[in-house]
Amino acid sequence: MEKDKYTKELEVAVRVVHVACDLCGRVQERLLSANIDHVVSKDDDSPVTVADLSVQATISWLLSRIFGGQNVSIVAEEDTEIISKDDSAGLLAAVVDTVNHSLASAPKYGLQRPETPLRTAEVLEAISHCNSTGGPSGRHWVLDPVDGTLGFVRGDQYAVALALVEDGKVVFGVLGCPNYPVKTEWLNYHHQHDETRSNLSSTTPDAWGKGCVLYARKGSGEAWLQPLIAGDKMLEWPNCARLIQVSSVDDPALATLCEPVERANSNHSFTAGLAHSVGLRKQPLRVHSMVKYAAIARGDAEIFMKFARSGYKEKIWDHAAGVVIVEEAGGMVTDAGGRRLDFSKGMYLEGLDRGIIACSGLTLHDKLISAVYASWDSSNL
Numbered sequence: 085m086e087k088d089k090y091t092k093e094l095e096v097a098v099r100v101v102h103v104a105c106d107l108c109g110r111v112q113e114r115l116l117s118a119n120i121d122h123v124v125s126k127d128d129d130s131p132v133t134v135a136d137l138s139v140q141a142t143i144s145w146l147l148s149r150i151f152g153g154q155n156v157s158i159v160a161e162e163d164t165e166i167i168s169k170d171d172s173a174g175l176l177a178a179v180v181d182t183v184n185h186s187l188a189s190a191p192k193y194g195l196q197r198p199e200t201p202l203r204t205a206e207v208l209e210a211i212s213h214c215n216s217t218g219g220p221s222g223r224h225w226v227l228d229p230v231d232g233t234l235g236f237v238r239g240d241q242y243a244v245a246l247a248l249v250e251d252g253k254v255v256f257g258v259l260g261c262p263n264y265p266v267k268t269e270w271l272n273y274h275h276q277h278d279e280t281r282s283n284l285s286s287t288t289p290d291a292w293g294k295g296c297v298l299y300a301r302k303g304s305g306e307a308w309l310q311p312l313i314a315g316d317k318m319l320e321w322p323n324c325a326r327l328i329q330v331s332s333v334d335d336p337a338l339a340t341l342c343e344p345v346e347r348a349n350s351n352h353s354f355t356a357g358l359a360h361s362v363g364l365r366k367q368p369l370r371v372h373s374m375v376k377y378a379a380i381a382r383g384d385a386e387i388f389m390k391f392a393r394s395g396y397k398e399k400i401w402d403h404a405a406g407v408v409i410v411e412e413a414g415g416m417v418t419d420a421g422g423r424r425l426d427f428s429k430g431m432y433l434e435g436l437d438r439g440i441i442a443c444s445g446l447t448l449h450d451k452l453i454s455a456v457y458a459s460w461d462s463s464n465l
């Protein structure tokens with residue numbers, strides 16, 4: 085790969101993810117402190133908030149402004165259906181307000197703000213511009229505006245995930261993790277309390293640090309972490325970025341497994357069986373969102389497994405950014421058959437074999453793949 089390819093795209097992606105993290109932090113604080121709802125259920129019963137829609141509109145608008153709307157194809161999680169309903173006027177107004185507030189702060193992140201605030205129709209257009217379905221050719225931005233919305237509304241972990249896919253391959257990924265501190269004490273805290281942290285407002289910001297943005301370019305062999313910026317500071321590129329690497333632990337007895345919080349999203353008893361059979365002894369760490377990929381890339385955990393119920397189709401925006409960051413930090417991510425994930429088939433990870441296994445290294449990965457083969461037939465999955 086040419087060394088300078090995607091340099092501008094990556095820098096812009098990191099900057100817009102910083103904008104989005106700031107937006108999410110403000111909305112989450114409001115949500116927790118004032119108990120403002122504006123959390124609605126989509127048809128599949130998953131929650132959507134002002135933050136999901138506002139981040140999608142903001143990132144879509146910024147990318148279109150910078151690269152030209154006709155050049156920007158975006159595959160993203162949200163659409164305008166939920167805010168086009170008659171009883172959603174309050175939600176829509178809150179989204180327009182949040183987007184404009186956020187875009188007004190774009191210069192702090194080295195980006196241009198609009199000359200005048202966006203009108204409602206422009207915000208709706210920015211959201212629905214993200215209606216691409218991706219595919220095997222061309223350049224597609226892949227966005228999960230708030231991944232782990234459940235974690236977000238619980239005051240817990242969530243991520244803003246943006247990746248660029250070209251001709252079916254992820255060429256870089258950016259993961260904003262606003263509640264995942266730059267230092268790793270958070271994991272110890274989590275173990276001590278054994279339960280997901282339930283209310284951010286009950287902890288001081290100092291105790292948690294400020295969150296971070298991770299990014300990696302495919303083939304570079306490097307994955308980077310930047311702190312979020314605090315207060316009135318400007319985002320100076322590359323903002324004290326430091327290299328991160330996966331853990332060197334390959335003894336299963338010392339390894340930590342990360343998995344989804346909700347058993348509806350991943351079969352906990354199956355993954356517990358796999359973990360036990362390869363010799364894992366530590367309590368699994370249950371974390372919302374792609375912060376699980378961040379934990380592997382940073383060396384805070386060694387294994388991430390997700391085995392969704394049969395029939396559930398994984399979406400590319402839930403994995404694209406995390407996979408490239410883990411791989412460039414030295415780890416590996418495959419399906420349960422040991423094959424790399426395929427981002428070339430549209431919005432779903434078509435052909436995914438049973439589940440996803442991300443590891444810090446080959447030894448643990450081989451053991452888990454063998455364990456899947458040994459136990460699948462009796463798993464009832």
Ligand SMILES: Nc1ncnc2c1ncn2[C@@H]1O[C@H](COP(=O)(O)OS(=O)(=O)O)[C@@H](OP(=O)(O)O)[C@H]1O
Pocket residue numbers: 130161228230231232233234235343344345346347348349350371372373374392393396399402
């Ligand atoms: N039934 C089912 N099975 C598997 N996966 C599902 C399912 N339903 C939803 N999703 C997708 O999972 C995303 C959340 O994954 P998490 O790992 O964060 O789950 S958890 O909250 O920790 O349980 C979640 O992402 P967000 O919608 O962005 O939060 C969904 O894309």
Ligand SMILES: [Mg+2]
Pocket residue numbers: 228230231232401402
């Ligand atoms: Mg998601």
